[in-house]
Structure formats: structure tokens, C-alpha cells
Amino acid sequence: MPSTPGPCGVPEPRPLLELATIARMCGDDLVQDRVLLPRQRQALRAILRCRTAELGGHLDYCERCGFERPSYNSCRDRHCPKCQALAQHRWLERRRERVLPIHHFHVVFTLPAELRTLVRYNPSLLYDLLFRTATATLLTLGRDPKRLGAKLGVTAVLHTWSRDLSLHPHLHCVVTGGGLHDDGRFRSTRPGFLFPVRVLGAMFRGKFLDAMRNLHRRAKLRLDGPLAPLGEPGRFEGLLDRLYHKRWVVYCKPPFGSPDAVFAYLGRYTHRIAIGNARIVDIQSSAVTFRTRHDKTTSLPPRAFLTRFLAHVLPKGFVRIRHYGLLASANVHTDLVVAARALAEDAPSPSADTPQHRDKTTTDDDTFVQLLLRLTGIDLRRCPRCCARAIRRMPLPTPDTLRARGPPC
Numbered sequence: 001m002p003s004t005p006g007p008c009g010v011p012e013p014r015p016l017l018e019l020a021t022i023a024r025m026c027g028d029d030l031v032q033d034r035v036l037l038p039r040q041r042q043a044l045r046a047i048l049r050c051r052t053a054e055l056g057g058h059l060d061y062c063e064r065c066g067f068e069r070p071s072y073n074s075c076r077d078r079h080c081p082k083c084q085a086l087a088q089h090r091w092l093e094r095r096r097e098r099v100l101p102i103h104h105f106h107v108v109f110t111l112p113a114e115l116r117t118l119v120r121y122n123p124s125l126l127y128d129l130l131f132r133t134a135t136a137t138l139l140t141l142g143r144d145p146k147r148l149g150a151k152l153g154v155t156a157v158l159h160t161w162s163r164d165l166s167l168h169p170h171l172h173c174v175v176t177g178g179g180l181h182d183d184g185r186f187r188s189t190r191p192g193f194l195f196p197v198r199v200l201g202a203m204f205r206g207k208f209l210d211a212m213r214n215l216h217r218r219a220k221l222r223l224d225g226p227l228a229p230l231g232e233p234g235r236f237e238g239l240l241d242r243l244y245h246k247r248w249v250v251y252c253k254p255p256f257g258s259p260d261a262v263f264a265y266l267g268r269y270t271h272r273i274a275i276g277n278a279r280i281v282d283i284q285s286s287a288v289t290f291r292t293r294h295d296k297t298t299s300l301p302p303r304a305f306l307t308r309f310l311a312h313v314l315p316k317g318f319v320r321i322r323h324y325g326l327l328a329s330a331n332v333h334t335d336l337v338v339a340a341r342a343l344a345e346d347a348p349s350p351s352a353d354t355p356q357h358r359d360k361t362t363t364d365d366d367t368f369v370q371l372l373l374r375l376t377g378i379d380l381r382r383c384p385r386c387c388a389r390a391i392r393r394m395p396l397p398t399p400d401t402l403r404a405r406g407p408p409c
Contacts, residue, residue: 017280019081019309022288023048026303030310040310046077058393062383069384070396078320079313081276086372088271091321095266098332100153100340103177104262105194106253109134109204110170112246114239118230119169121222124315125215127169131156133207134171135324140203141195142179142325150179150187151335153326155266158314161274163292165300165308172269174262177255180326180335186342194252201250209240270321274312 027044030036036044049055057072074083111119111130119126135154142152153176162168178188215221216236223231230236256262275290282289287299300308314320323329326336369380381391 017283018277019275019280020047020050021283022280022302022306025283025285026306029303030306035307036310037313039316040313042316043077043079043313044306044310046075047080050075050077050080050082053396057396059396060380060391060393062386062388062390063392064388064390065383065386067383067385071380071393072396078271079273081273084271084273091270092266095155098327098336099262100176100326100336101258101343102188103191103255103258105175105177105189105255106265107138107173107175107194107200108170108251108253109137109173109200110168110249110251111208112243112248114243114246116167116169117226118221120167120311121225121227124318125220126212127158127160127314127318129208129211129215130169130171131158131322133211134173134204135322136207137200137204138173138175138195139325141199147195148179148187148189150181151325151331152176152179153336153339154324155327156322156324157269158320159269159272160312160314164298165274165305165312167311174256174265176326180339180342184338184342186339186346191255194255197250197252198247200252201248204250205244205246205248209243213237213240274309 023044027048031041031044051057051072051074053070053072055073055075057070060069060071061067074080076083076087078084078087109130111126115126135156138154139152142148142150155174157172158169159172160167160169175194177191177194178186181187212221223236230239256265279291280288281291281297283302286301288302288305289297289299290305292298325331326339373379379389382389383391
């Protein structure tokens, strides 16, 4: 549950039901048992330190009434449930200028359950393969002269979890409802139809399994532990044969009707993590209870809960939000501009003009205090005791600073 503004527009104390509480209960046991990867240990340490005195911070004090309140720094780890809101808003503002004023589709590509153990042992390779094959499927069908014959724009976001924190790798794709033809014209799809989902699923399946076979031939896949039987002759090919005969799930949701609806979607998915603090219902030494789908709840032992959560920590440096086609970085100043101009010529209106540069004074140049005030109405410069706008800040030393030794005598 997020904090709410008090009577003077400052946040009330946060609830104690936080992921960090569970990490303090059993995080040391996981580290000592050496069951965590280095990146998982790093994420766990960041969550434990986030907004604590260990990271340092500032002391807010009121010059009028003498009120004092410490505020500690955030860890800014992308897996921390406390550090995503403002980063997400800044990211959305940077992307706003690149959204075309047309309808968009939401397409979800899901890997079958038979591949989950393989993904767990080869996350970087197979998550990257999921990106490449799913987006190649969309762009190939878009380029097909029998369908659209144009270059689409795709923004893809990787999610690896289900609502109960089980491993469930899938890719959310926001796809433009049309593309740029070679003749410079913009060709739109029908408002309610992109491509047949069976065709999407079959092509995605073929591209993914063919690329996975190539990885296996080049001995790039890790096949140890529970995957050791796949190293026996014929076993890996048998797995691929079974997967070739299975229908792969690709889901295409109804299209977004406006750029604002696209941003409402992106705001829910881009910086989401496996579980936020708001979904935690109860924390006991024997069980952690959290909400799943349709307001149902499930319970797990704290160690099992934390183990499931850390299974969704991505490898270091892995990019989980990627752009393709018209929205690729190589095309945003060329093909995307041409597409926007073509749309403006076909349907002139203020909303269909070529995307303009944003006002940087309201996004990246905003301080944390200014951005929080603009988004939530919470003014951290206003005193919660006397309501005067007289709060000033002074830095707090970190524990490392306090423990620093002086020069020898």
C-alpha cells in the first residue's frame, strides 16, 4: 500500500509489509547456503539497504518550528519495489515523442512450460532469443506484401513471472497499427485486426526452435544438473520434436485507440517487477501471504517466497525493454519521422503532427522533490507539523563515513 498525503501534503508513514522485511527474515540463510547467483545477491543487498541509514540521506528540518525528519537514499536497483515509480515516469516522458497517433496492438508471446527449466539455466541466451524471434515474427509478417507490406514499430517488454511468482517467461509487445511502406506512404491495418494468432504462433515456434537447435549444435546451452539427460544422444532433438507438434500460445489483445491509451498500458508494464509491496497481505515467520489474480491470495514459507522472487532477477546488463522496426534507435530520426509526416498529410490535426521534442524542464531536469509534487501533489518542502513551506535539507553521513579512520599521528 503506497503512502498517502497527510494534512499538510506530506506522506504518512509507510506500512511495514515490505519485501525488505522478508529479505531480513531469511536473506542471510540464502546467502550462507550459497544458492544465489552474484546478481541475485546484489539485488538482495540493494533491497535490504534501500532507504536506510546505510545508504546515507538527508535531514529535513523546519526553520520555523524545529521539526526534524530523516529521509534516506534509494538503492535504484531495477528489482526493488520502492524505486520504480519516478524512473518509470521519466522513461515514459522520453518515449512520448515517439508514439505515432494511430491505434496500437498488444501482442503477448509465451514460452511453453517444457522450456522453463532450460530457461532457468540459460537466462541470458533464451531471453534474448525470445526477444529476437518474437519481434522478427511481427516484422516479417508486417513486411509480407500479402498482408501489409510495411515496416512496423514494436516496443517489447520482458516479464518472467506469473502472479504466484512461478517462472513464466513471456514478452509483451506494443505494435503500431500500421507501418511505413517503401514508397514513403503509411499503411494502416484494420482497426481490430493485426495478424492471425495461429500464424503468429506457428512462425514464432519455428523461429525459436530453429535458433535453439543452432545454439545446441554450437554447444552454447548449459545442460547440467536437472538438464543432464538432454545431453544424451537424441534427447534434445526429441524435445524439439515434441515442441514442434505443440501449439504455442500467442495472444493479441484488442487494440489501443489513442496514444494516451498506449501510455496508460506502458505505464503498467514497463517497470513492473515480480511483486510489489502493495500485494503483500501478511508476513509471519511461518508464511507470507500475498494477492494473486482476481483478489485471491496464496501463502508461501518466507524462504520459498524469497527464492521465487529472486529467480526473476535478470542477468547483469540485460535490457528488458527493447524497440524494433520504426522505433529502433537507428530509425527514430529517419523512418519514424517519415511515417509521422505521412500520417500528418493523410489526417492533418494537432495530434498527428510530427513528434516534437519534449520540454526538458519538466522531466529529466526535475529534482526528485519537484517531480513528486507534480505527479502526486505531495510537497516535501512543507512542514507536516506547522504546514509552513520552510523545510530545508542537510546531508546525513553514511555509516562508512562515520567509521572512517583519521590519519596516523
